């Protein structure tokens with residue numbers, strides 16, 4: 158019976174070349190430096206979101222603060238989880254995660270706005286989530302079928318950013334805003 162993969166000998170031969178590239182084989186359809194650059198922007202975005210949510214967690218005050226602060230902390234932890242996933246994938250692709258504080262905010266798509274009131278904080282977080290949602294969607298479109306592993310990771314992160322946005326809209330609703 159013929160193999161599903163047509164030229165298995167060619168694949169076997171290619172697999173022995175440049176083995177130091179690890180997971181990145183010769184049929185990787187994209188410029189991996191460009192993919193790492195995009196992922197480093199996503200990494201900066203996640204880190205800025207961690208910092209903003211942490212700030213909001215510590216500064217949340219008022220009678221509704223407790224539940225909202227717990228939500229901020231949960232989001233901060235989830236954004237940190239995204240940052241870790243993205244950092245690990247950058248390394249798998251042969252790149253290096255850029256965690257330098259210098260230029261972090263420039264590389265990030267989302268902004269760092271402190272906000273004066275609980276409502277301001279929630280609204281700023283919602284705006285940041287909406288920015289993340291649009292930028293992840295664009296990255297996913299760019300990756301298309303050329304890097305399904307990175308694409309699937311970003312799809313899962315996108316789904317969680319959508320949940321975050323939804324949580325924040327619910328909080329605004331509960332607070333009557």
Ligand SMILES: [Fe+2]
Pocket residue numbers: 203206235236239314318
């Ligand atoms: Fe995130």
Ligand SMILES: [Fe+2]
Pocket residue numbers: 206232236286289317318321
């Ligand atoms: Fe988020």
